[in-house]
Amino acid sequence: MAKRGSNLLSDLQIRRWIAGGESVAKSDGDGLTFTLSAAGTATWVLRYRFANRSRELTIGNYPDIGLGAARKLASEQRVAIDKGQDPAAQKRAERQQLKAAWTVRRVITDFKEKVVDAGQLSARTRKAKHWDLDNIILPKLGPFNVQDVTPPDVVDMLDRSGRTWAMQNRFLTTAGQVFDHAIGRQLIRINPAAGIKMKALMGPRPPVRKRVMLKEGELRTLLSSVDEIGTENALALKILLATCVRTWELITARWEHVDFERGTWLIPAEKVKTRVAFLVPITPTVAAWLKELRHLAGDSEWVLPGRSSKRAGSHVGRSTLGAAISRAFERGQLDIRRFTPHDTRSTAKGHMRNLGVSREISEIALNHTLKGMEGIYDVREEIPERRQALELWAMFLATCERGEIWNVVPIGRAVA
Incomplete structure (x- = not known):
């Protein structure tokens, strides 16, 4: 055991050391030591010898344990040491027992x-x-x-x-x-x-399915027969195409986030893959489709309310739109290449680039995070270039829906 002496420290000294901010290790006598790390953590340590070996036992932190309480706890541990017990070893054993209880x-x-x-x-x-x-x-x-x-x-x-x-x-x-x-x-x-x-x-990861970009002719065919998948599904598919949002973002959309007056649709952070909320510009074409859905939704809070008793009060299921598209292909109602709802994003991306939309703006339209671009736009605010790009893309889709051929040749970049 350490040589016992009188109480050497005072609360005033301890407060001064803490205020000074420098690391210290000061003895109070009888092995009780006050330590202060460079990070500002103040701890009481009892130093003693057991079986001819130096030991240390952490008693607790200051000010949770004050000077008087630390002296009392140290005294109790000294009594145990005098009886042949090793408190540091006992503490390690207790920690191991606690760990053993964790399944x-x-x-x-x-x-x-x-x-x-x-x-x-x-x-x-x-x-x-x-x-x-x-x-x-x-x-x-x-x-x-x-x-x-x-x-x-x-x-x-x-x-x-x-x-x-x-x-x-x-x-x-x-x-x-x-x-x-x-x-x-x-x-x-x-x-x-x-x-x-x-x-x-x-073995190696199987090849990732390549995304489909539907060609202009395929879009004309699709949009002319899209009602075969059901009115709500058809409107949802056209909105996915025109807004470039992810399927889950549309499925979980609420009317409270759609502002027809401002022409914006807020996607909350908790619904976004990147965990950052953003505004989707609502073009006149998309607004018309959304208003149709608003009428069909009745008093539901959801843009796409559930259609079965199982989903009453909630939104449609994640697979609803994809299943409707698959059924239409199986029935021979869609005479184009097979695609999934997620392929609407690759289709939009490719056609916007063909229309002269810059790579950066087309990426922003899809709400992709770009290196070096994060500080340019505040995603909580309107992004004019995104609106311009989506308006151009919606015009293209409207032309396809009418069965007409898009004959506007972009000069340079339509949207920089």
């Missing part, structure tokens, strides 16, 4: 609360994470103590899922995030999912 299920519950449901992820991402956790990771790894999970356990979980390369890669990413969370809580030191590579498990 993967408990880690996932904590991960959901502090990460998945903390308001930083989009609704779509949250839904995907919950699905992965509840249907893949919990059933296989949930009962395990988090310290006992090994890489082979994670590989077995992926193999048993029987899913595609892309889905298993998503499960692996989610599992890695769960175990990173456990590392952050100091429950484990190594992430058992970190070294696993999908290429080693299932």
